[in-house]
Amino acid sequence: MDPSAASQELFDLWKRQIEEGTQAWARMMAAGPGRGAPDPAAFWRPLMDQGVAGWSRIMSQGPASPDLFGQWKQFLDQWIEAWSKALGQAMGTEAFAQTLGSYLDRWLQAQGPVKKAGEESAETLLQALGLPSRAQVVGVARQLAEVDDRLERLEDGMAALLRRRDGREPQ
Amino acid sequence: MGQERFADVVERFTQGYAAPPPAPEVLTRWTDEIERARLRMTNFARLMLDPVEPRTGPTPRQEVYRKNKARLYRYGSAPTYRTPLLFVPNLGISRPYIFDLLPGGSFIEYMTAQGFDFYLLDWGTFGPEDNQLTVEDCVTRILPRMAAKALESSGAAGLSVLGYCMGAPLVASFVATYPEVPVKNFINMAGPIDFAKAGLFALWLDRRFFNVDRFVDVVGAIPADLVRAGFKLLKPTMDLSTSLNLWWNLWNDKYLEGFAALNKWANDYVAFPAEFFRHWVGDFYQQNQLVRGELRMGGRPVQLGRITCPVFVVGAREDYIAPPECVKALLEHVGSRDKEYVELPGGHISLIAGRGAAAHCWPKVSDWLARRS
Numbered sequence: 001m002d003p004s005a006a007s008q009e010l011f012d013l014w015k016r017q018i019e020e021g022t023q024a025w026a027r028m029m030a031a032g033p034g035r036g037a038p039d040p041a042a043f044w045r046p047l048m049d050q051g052v053a054g055w056s057r058i059m060s061q062g063p064a065s066p067d068l069f070g071q072w073k074q075f076l077d078q079w080i081e082a083w084s085k086a087l088g089q090a091m092g093t094e095a096f097a098q099t100l101g102s103y104l105d106r107w108l109q110a111q112g113p114v115k116k117a118g119e120e121s122a123e124t125l126l127q128a129l130g131l132p133s134r135a136q137v138v139g140v141a142r143q144l145a146e147v148d149d150r151l152e153r154l155e156d157g158m159a160a161l162l163r164r165r166d167g168r169e170p171q
Numbered sequence: 172m173g174q175e176r177f178a179d180v181v182e183r184f185t186q187g188y189a190a191p192p193p194a195p196e197v198l199t200r201w202t203d204e205i206e207r208a209r210l211r212m213t214n215f216a217r218l219m220l221d222p223v224e225p226r227t228g229p230t231p232r233q234e235v236y237r238k239n240k241a242r243l244y245r246y247g248s249a250p251t252y253r254t255p256l257l258f259v260p261n262l263g264i265s266r267p268y269i270f271d272l273l274p275g276g277s278f279i280e281y282m283t284a285q286g287f288d289f290y291l292l293d294w295g296t297f298g299p300e301d302n303q304l305t306v307e308d309c310v311t312r313i314l315p316r317m318a319a320k321a322l323e324s325s326g327a328a329g330l331s332v333l334g335y336c337m338g339a340p341l342v343a344s345f346v347a348t349y350p351e352v353p354v355k356n357f358i359n360m361a362g363p364i365d366f367a368k369a370g371l372f373a374l375w376l377d378r379r380f381f382n383v384d385r386f387v388d389v390v391g392a393i394p395a396d397l398v399r400a401g402f403k404l405l406k407p408t409m410d411l412s413t414s415l416n417l418w419w420n421l422w423n424d425k426y427l428e429g430f431a432a433l434n435k436w437a438n439d440y441v442a443f444p445a446e447f448f449r450h451w452v453g454d455f456y457q458q459n460q461l462v463r464g465e466l467r468m469g470g471r472p473v474q475l476g477r478i479t480c481p482v483f484v485v486g487a488r489e490d491y492i493a494p495p496e497c498v499k500a501l502l503e504h505v506g507s508r509d510k511e512y513v514e515l516p517g518g519h520i521s522l523i524a525g526r527g528a529a530a531h532c533w534p535k536v537s538d539w540l541a542r543r544s
Contacts (some may be wrong), residue, residue, distance in 0.1 A: 069204060073419050080415065084408040088491075091404070092371055094380075101380030112389045134299070141300030145239045152238070152316070 210422035218427075225432040227268045230280045232291070236320040240295025243317050245324060246271075246279050251286025252544035254355055255325040257318060259338035262294040262309060263443040264398055269436045269524050270335075273429060278523055278533060285537045287544070290321040292338075302392050302445040306341070306454065309447070311469035314345040318352055329353035331540060335360045335523060336493065337451075340461055343501065347477045348468050356543050358483045358536060361522050363493040364475075365500030366459045370491055371405055376456045383452040393443035402440075405491055433524075462504055475501070481509035483539045485532060487522035488514055511539065 090096060119134075126133045132140075236243040258279075260267045270291070271279040283289050292314075297304070321330055332354055334342035339362015346354050363369050375381065390397070403409065413434075420426040443451075460466040466473040482505050486495035495514050502510050515522060515531045522532055 073415070076415055077412075080408050080412050084406065084412075087407055088371075092374065094374070097374045097377060097380045100375055104381065104386070108385060108389045115389065138298075138300045141298070142303070145300065148239060149312075 207422040211418070214421050214424070214427060218421075223431065225273075225428070225435050227273065227432050227435065228271045229274045230271050230277060230283060235290070235324045236317065238313060238316060240297060240301060241313050241317070242293045242295065243320050244291045244293060245321075246289040246291065247283030247287075249286075250283075250288035250325075252288065252541065253327055254329055254331050254544040255288040255290055255321050255327050256282065256331045256333060256540065256544075257290045257292065257321045259292050259314070259332060259334045259342050260294070261335065261337035262341070262447065263297065263393075263441050264337070264402070265441060266296075266436065266439050267291060267293050269433075269520065272432050272436065272524060276429065276432075276525065276529070278528065281529065281533045282537060285541065287537070287540065288325050288327075290317075290324075292317050296441050297392065297444045298442075299392055304444040305446045306344075306450040307468045309341055310344045310348060310473075314341065315349060315352060318345075318354070322353070329355040331356035331358070331544060333358040333360065333536070334362050336362055336519070338362060339498075339501075340364060340455060343475060343478065344461065344466065344468060344473045346480070347473045347475050348471050350477050350479070354480050356481050356483070356540060357478060358485070358540065359498060359501050360485045360532075360536070361487055361490055361493045361498055361519050362501075363455075363497045364504070365462045365497050366456050367462075368494060368497035368500065369456065370494045370497070372492065373456055373497075376452050378457045381452070381457075383449055383457065387445050387449045390445075392445045393448050395440035395442045398443065399438075399440045402492075429525075462500060475504035476506045478505040479507050481543055482507045482511075483536070484510070484512045485522065485536065486512065486514045487517045487519060489517060490519045490522065492519040509543075 123133045123135070230246050231248075232244040232246045234242055235245050258270070260270065271277045274280065279289055279291065294309075294313075318330060318332070322328075330353065332342050332346065334340070334357070339359040342357065343359070343362070343364065346352070346357055366373055376383070387393075417430060420430070454460045454466060458465070461473065462475065464472065464474050464476075482501065484499055484501050486493075486498040488495060490498070499512050499514075502512055513535055515535070517525075517527050517531070521527050
């Protein structure tokens, strides 16, 4: 018997069983309370169709070989790629950008007061312990950077003066 | 569909293999596969129990200059070409050792081996004390000084500048603002220029959906974890794909060495200074001021048309951070006569790092630059 035909038959059967199982699950969920029950079939069907279509394509390319792992890897790669494209399309819509923006807004609303309270309590604690606060340490670091800038400008000025003295630059 | 029939099919499926005697090459492949499975288990245990810190940055270098967090490094010792090359990568987001990752897999090593006097500007890792740093500071204070130091150190009269990713619009702004600086050649690798074509980030950061001022006022510096979240969101399946490829290649020690180094870099995110982020998103992404000629730096207008040196633009076909059309746009706006664009296979990172880059990108950049150095 042709091994590719046998494996094709096996996977067709596997697909049918999964579909039947999914439909049974969907019927069970639909029978539950409330009209807002999730639709697992709608979620799983594209996933399974993509997976099985990919596998069928691999199988139809030639007889099954001992490199079944390789075929499985190809199947997973195609599956991930398909989902990556689908997610990319969904995330490339204005609706997604708007949802993301609203989520960020809500996060900022919650984050702002928490961050401020955290900073104030840390400041109070450090002050009580007689330790420099974060703002003071940052202030010192900024002053050092400013001193560095001033030194640099002095160096530049001196270099320019030296060049003029040596006649390497027009006055 | 009964269990009996399923069992029949399974039996026929297995018989399908058992019927003809296995060919010797089939047996060999099975033996190889079993050996790979054994190596995968061994390497997995090693990765989990005894992870080794990869040693990155193999090319010898010396620090030429430092300004606050920024460092200027010079690589190699015996350059063939007189014109030095200043490499300006992105600021924040990630560390620049990706360009000198491993021996045999390093852009910097390759370029120095080709005879270029290679200088790297490392912007550094920022803290809260750098929150006042702006894009303008980078363009008008840091870049001119680093260019001057590279010229001084090399003793050359002019230099080439290569901007990668965010480094490219910063370099473009610098060259356009200071035409008196002797920049002989400008290369843009995967650097966004026309932000209206900048893909998902342009959409997500659109003014209608993202209030950058409010964001910066609340968050301050953009922490590394938030930067990571933003980039992960661009390609949510990336981690799954990486894990799958790791499992598949876990038997291969050479792959593991590369993976460890790349994985270290890929998880080494760098924070954005607060004001830099405000201007970067506001002026570049949201208002697209660079190509609209509305940007002013150091009191001067930034006009891309004032760039007249030879320009080489390299885009990556599968780049979703800086899509090719947004990178290529530089050619429409510069005043150069000698300008060229190539689009190569790969993504934003694989354009410049990895085996594909060594085969496609590095020789192209080196050849173009060699003729003009």
